[in-house]
Structures are given as structure tokens and as C-alpha cells.
Amino acid sequence: MNKGLYLFLLLIFCLNLVHAQTKVSGRVIDNTGNTVPFANVIFENSSTGTTTDEVGEFYLQSEKDYEAIVVSFLGYKTLRVPLESSVNLNMKINLEEETSSLDEVVIYRGKTSKKNNPAVDILKKVWKNRRKNGVKAFDQYSYKEYEKLEFDLNTIDSTVINNRLFNGMEFIFDYADTNNVTGKTYLPMFINESVSWVYGDNEMGKKKEVLLGNKNSGFSQNRNLINAVKDIYDDYDIYKNYIKFFDKSFVSPISTTGIDTYNYILSDSAFVDNKWCYNIIYYPRRENELTFRGNFWVNDTTWAVKNINLETSRDANINWVKQVYIEQDYEVLNDSVFIITRDFFMADFGLTKKKGSKGVYAKRTLLLNEYEFNKEKPEPFYQSQVYDPQPQVYDRSDEFWEANRLEELNKDEKGIYVMLDSLTKTRAFRRLYDIATIAESGYVEFDGWDYGPVYSTFGFNEVEGMRVRFGGRTYFGQNDPWRIQAYGAYGFRDNKFKYGISGKVLLDPKSRLILAGGNRRDVEQLGASLTNSTDVLGRSLASSSLINVGDNDKLSSINLSTFSLSIEPVKNFSLRVGANYREIRPASPEFSLDYYVNEDRTIVHSEIHQTELSTILTYTPGRIVSGYGVEPNVVNEEDFPTFFLNYSLGVKDVFNSDFDYKKLQFFYNQPLLIGGLGRSNFSIEAGKTFDPVPLGLLSVVPGNQTYFAIYNSFPTLDFYEFVTDSYASAHFDHNFNGRLLSRIPLLRELNLRELVGISMVWGEISEESKMLDASGLTLRAPDKDPYYEYSFGIGNIFKILQIEAHFRGNYFQNPDARSFAITADFGFHF
Incomplete structure (x- = not known):
């Protein structure tokens, strides 16, 4: 929504x-007491009217004064009903069958014929x-x-x-x-x-x-x-x-x-x-x-x-x-x-x-x-x-x-x-408006700044234990030409403070030239997405899920700094050039990102320092935004396709950077309304790293060890089960909107919706990248056959919940391979 x-x-x-000057409501029935659905009800000598609903009820209103209504239906005598006053509610109107015209008129009750039906003949001419x-x-x-x-x-x-x-x-x-x-x-x-x-x-x-x-x-x-x-x-x-x-x-x-x-x-x-x-x-x-x-x-x-x-x-x-x-x-x-x-x-x-x-x-x-x-x-x-x-x-x-x-x-x-x-x-109204604003945006508004998002206040993972987070942003109005956001977090198990801060400024509104930068030090579940993200304040649900399938023992500590310049030369087409610097090291005690730094494979480093330059092209045709500030609001969030192309260049020795490499990534997402069959979403991702890099810089196929739906992840895969430097994946999900279950008498009243999906990924990892690895983790890729899984689910449970069952399709030979997973997703949807 x-x-x-x-x-x-x-x-x-x-x-x-x-x-309104005239108001009329009531129910139309026949001689036997049965209701007459879809009967015509109009004000006398006018074209203002309505039809009765499935149970024969109607309501009619006009600004003009009328003395009567006329009720008619095929096969019944037309009835004029006088109105005693300007307001006539809960009337009971009886129609009599027109027996004298039975030889001349076909009376349709229930299902009507598709053949020899004059109404259908007219429809064909339309x-x-x-x-x-x-x-x-x-x-x-x-x-x-x-x-x-x-x-x-x-x-x-x-x-x-x-x-x-x-x-x-x-x-x-x-x-x-x-x-x-x-x-x-x-x-x-x-x-x-x-x-x-x-x-x-x-x-x-x-x-x-x-x-x-x-x-x-x-x-x-x-x-x-x-x-x-x-x-x-x-x-x-x-x-x-x-x-x-x-x-x-x-x-x-x-x-x-x-x-x-x-x-x-x-x-x-x-x-x-x-x-x-x-x-x-x-x-x-x-x-x-x-x-x-x-x-x-x-x-x-x-x-x-x-x-x-x-x-x-x-x-x-x-x-x-x-x-x-x-x-x-x-x-x-x-x-x-x-x-x-x-x-x-x-x-x-x-x-x-x-x-x-x-x-x-x-x-x-x-x-x-x-x-x-x-x-x-x-x-x-x-x-x-x-x-x-x-x-x-x-x-x-x-x-x-x-x-x-x-x-x-x-x-x-x-x-x-x-x-x-x-x-x-x-x-009083402003108080109610503030409550609604907090519920929708997650921010508590103050003069010139907002506190939040409140939904991120609490989290949990095996490294930090219980985690509390507090943050805010500058906000003077939706068309602000600049914005600063920041947060601080504390884990009660590792007793460490984390933070993130970012800022952006709109230099030229006509071309949407934006300068942005920020820094984040936090604990992350890397590999939760195939496509690179340099969002300083973003954090996957996989990093904070309270309940996991198995041990979530592969978390990393990251220190990320970013700087970028973006421009929108054509509406909904943007070009972004930027640089980022990352320091990555294991956060989980039993997890390793070790890699060899000499040809003899005798010297090992445990941390990665990496400088990267990137050029990103994004195209979102049909996207509608509200406002013209540095952060416009997207109005039609789920109704437009997205094209994303990223070329990244790892640069060695700049700020003690460790590796030279080239990486190309492509992402495409397309929502689809398929007529009366429901709504689908299709996406593909592909990428390649052209030079050997260690585990911390490889493309990890995003597993999902939580019980919650994470976009474009594979719920039957564990974190780091597959690791690649070349990959191609596809995801297809379809919601039938209840088209099938609505035909089952015992289920139709629940208004449930059928969900199906299939996801697959192919990838490989070069021998050169394997030779760099000293983590002790078995690096495997789905290089023989594409890995795939499929899902069936029920949505619209209590109008807010959908539950899906996911089934692994192959690679059952992987150690501790899970063949089945359950995920849930909450949300308000029409």
C-alpha cells in the first residue's frame, strides 16, 4: 500500500x-417475499437512478425535490412509489410479475445464456x-x-x-x-x-x-x-x-x-x-x-x-x-x-x-x-x-x-x-496527525529534525546480543535541499558502540545534481544481497533477526566510508559516480575471512582494506515522485520497472587498499499485472568479478536463515553456502489474488490468496580466488547446474500476513543442506 x-x-x-433535498432507501421484493436484485430505481421524470444490490437493497439521493420513484425490472410490472416526504428511508417495495407479457419477454433468472440473448448481441456490436x-x-x-x-x-x-x-x-x-x-x-x-x-x-x-x-x-x-x-x-x-x-x-x-x-x-x-x-x-x-x-x-x-x-x-x-x-x-x-x-x-x-x-x-x-x-x-x-x-x-x-x-x-x-x-x-487534531505520521514514517517530528526510525530501536544477533539503536534526521520540509541522518547503537553482549552518519545536498535542482557522503561502523551479515549496496545507513533484516534457523555465526564488522556525485540528465534516468573505502573483519568468533598475501601461501591477513571506484546507471521508467528536494517521495513504489548497471574498479594501494579488480553488475526488476490472473514480480541479476579477490569481496549467493521474507534471497540456503565471482540469478513470484481459492465454497469467505514462486541461480568461482582463500570455509558455487528452489504460500491471512513454504530443488549433497524452509511476511495490501 x-x-x-x-x-x-x-x-x-x-x-x-x-x-440533499430527497433521500430514499429500501428493499425491493416480489410476491413470494424473495428479494429482487439489480432492479432499476429512478426518480420520476429524471435520469437519476440506481440499481438494487445482491440482496435487493438500494439508496438514492438528489439535490432536487421529487414526488415519486419508479421501480422496474424485466418480467415485473413497473411500479410508481409516491414519496411522502423529502426523506424516505427503509422502504419495503413489492413488485408484481408481468404475467401478460410472458410470451413476449424472456425472463432471465440466475445465470443467463450467452446465446440468443439480445443483451449479448448488443454487447458484440459494442x-x-x-x-x-x-x-x-x-x-x-x-x-x-x-x-x-x-x-x-x-x-x-x-x-x-x-x-x-x-x-x-x-x-x-x-x-x-x-x-x-x-x-x-x-x-x-x-x-x-x-x-x-x-x-x-x-x-x-x-x-x-x-x-x-x-x-x-x-x-x-x-x-x-x-x-x-x-x-x-x-x-x-x-x-x-x-x-x-x-x-x-x-x-x-x-x-x-x-x-x-x-x-x-x-x-x-x-x-x-x-x-x-x-x-x-x-x-x-x-x-x-x-x-x-x-x-x-x-x-x-x-x-x-x-x-x-x-x-x-x-x-x-x-x-x-x-x-x-x-x-x-x-x-x-x-x-x-x-x-x-x-x-x-x-x-x-x-x-x-x-x-x-x-x-x-x-x-x-x-x-x-x-x-x-x-x-x-x-x-x-x-x-x-x-x-x-x-x-x-x-x-x-x-x-x-x-x-x-x-x-x-x-x-x-x-x-x-x-x-x-x-x-x-x-x-487535538495535530496530536492525532502526529501519531499517524509516526506510524507511517517511523519518525517522531520535532522542529527542524526527526527522531527515528523508531522501528529499528531494538534488534538482536549472536555477536551483539540485544541491541538498541537511536537516531534522527534533519527535516524542515519535504523539499529540503539538504539532509543529514545519523544513528548510534549499542550491543549488550559485545559491549561495543556502533554508529552511522550520512549527508547529501542538492547542488542543482534542474539536473538533480546531488553530492553525498557518509561513514558507518557496524556489525553486518554480508552477502544478504548479490547486488552491491553502498547505503551507509542500510541494514538487512538478516543482521538483526531474533530467531534464526541454525547458528548465525558468520557476521562481519565493517567500517564503510562513501562519497558520490549523482545527476539526472533525463527524468528517471540517473548517473552516479562515487568512491568508497571498506575495512572488513570477522565479528563472529568462529568465522574467518583470512586470505593469503604471498605466492607461497604462508602469510595470512584477517582484515580487508579496500578502496573502490564505481559508476552506476539507474533507469526507472514510469516512476512518479512527489516533491523536488534532495529526497523526493516515490508515489507509485511497486508499479515501475528498475534497471541498474554498476561498474566497479578496485584500486590497490590507495589508502592501504589491498586489491586491484574490475566488477560488473546488472539488475532488472519488473512488476507485472497479468489481467485477471493476479500480480507477478520478475527480477534478474548478473555479475562478474574479473580478477581474483578474497572471500570478503566475493559475491555470496544470499541465503536466508531467518523466518522472515528477505527480498531476492534463497530461504533454503544457509549464509555463505554458495560463493561466486561470476553469477546469474532469476526470481519469479506470483500472487493469484484469490482467483483459485475463491471457487472453493469453504474457503472463499476467508479471502485468502494463492502464492507461488521459483528462484534459481548459477555461478562459478575461479581457481585463482580459491587459492587466495585461507578462511577454512569450503568455497563452492552452483556451477554444474543452476541451483533452484520453489515455493507455495497463502497470503492475506488476517489481511496482514502471508506464509510461504520453500522447497530446495537440488544440491542436497551440500553439508547440512536444508530441503525445506518457512518464511512469513507482514504488510498492508489491498
């Missing part, structure tokens, strides 16, 4: 406007004409986009209002009102508006957004939060096979794959904005899958969707989200092409999916107009700038917003700004 989003959700869970609609029908396009984001605390009742958490903030409840989709009382907690020009070129496959203005209340300085909220909503297209949000792929009811996933019913036909359209109701064929229910209107000549609403099934396998509702409107262009003009998205977050449970609404309203087409722009126009702070767009005048809003704020929405600006100034 995105860290900024997690921060905001945690904040408003700790706390745990629109004024597929045939889908490429002729929207902005994709043109070579180039541009339009103006207005976006309104809002977060609301919902299900406001007396237990919330009287909660001591709100002492000093009671005034906010004057702004509570009722949601027009769910009927729940809600309280606005955050609002953000933005206006942009969007440009696109379908021939080049390019798109660019130019932000004109941004306005929000309550968190104007927290750009991380604003970007995290925006990142909830991926760009989705109802004509594609899958609609993606919350890191999940939902089957689109308009897609060609929808016919195997949904039931379709041709419900009605009518004029919609002077265009004759057909109404089709759809609902899932199976439970617990990532699907929607709802209806859509299709024009009878262009076969384009005029309006659609999508609501996730209550049993959809998605965490922390009780319901998602989407509504889109399209308008006709030149009597042939339909373009989207309005897109409304609402997610109802909750700790549980119980109907009356409290939660948070996340809502986005998107309005688009001023379309222009086939105005070509040169390719450089679409290139993103490395440095684009745009401070002026966050400080637009009221006159700007009056002129550029595509939809006026109503009186209560304007009141949100007043309420939230007042709320963020209260001491």
Missing part, C-alpha cells in the same frame, strides 16, 4: 456536504465499434480536465460524536451530511481540486499533463499526501478487458472477457439526451471474484456506451475496501463519436465489510471539456522535465478558480475549506 495513502487512512481511522470512440479515434487530442478529490469519515453516529478523540474539535460535526450512493452519514476530512490541460498523440503513444492549478484544504504543505490520494485512481478504460485500481484487475463488463464473467439482461430502451439507447443490466456469474454489478446505456447507431455505473461485489477479494462505485457519462461528437465528459469514482474504506461498520470515503470527480483533435505537436513536447516544481500552481487566486472550475462548488463544499482549515489548527 502506498505510504502516503497509508498515513492518511491511519489518521482518519484513528478519528473513527452536500445538502466490441466491434469500440475503437471508433473516444480520443483514440483521433491521431492527436487535447482537453481541459477538472479533478476534485475528497476524503470523508463515514457512518457518523453518537458514538463518534461523543468520542473523547474529538475533544476540542466538536465543531466539525456541523458539516456532516449523507452520501448519495450509500446513504451513510459522512464528515469531509480532505478536499483537493486541480485543473490541467491534457495532451496526447496516439500515433506516438505519448501523453502529457500540464497542471494549471491545485488547491486543497487542511494539508497544503503535504504534497506526499496529495499525490498518494491521486495515485489511488489509475487511468482505467471500460472498453479494455480489465479495469485496474488498488493494484487489482477487475473484469470490465464491456470487455470481450466479460461474457464469461457476467450475466447480461436487456432491461429497457429509451431516449437519453435525444439519443435512442438500450439499457443492459449485468451482474457476476460467480462469487468472490474481482467483478462489478450495475447497468449501462448503449446508443443504437454508434453502439457506444452513453452512461455506465459499476459497483464492486460485496464479496470481492480486496482488503480494506467495502465498496467501489464508478459512474461515467459520455457525450456524442459530430453524431458519430462519443467522448467521456464525467467520471465519478468512490471507494468506501473500512476495517471490516460489515454493513454498519465505520470507515472512510475516497471520492474523485473528473470533468472534461474543451476537446480539440488532430493538432500535432513535436515529440520533445511530450518529454517530462526532471525539475518541475511549479510553485505558482499551488497558490492560484480565487478568481482563477472561479474561471477554471468546470463545476461550481456548492455552498457546503465551499464550507469544507473553512472547516478543514480550522481543524488543522486545533491542538
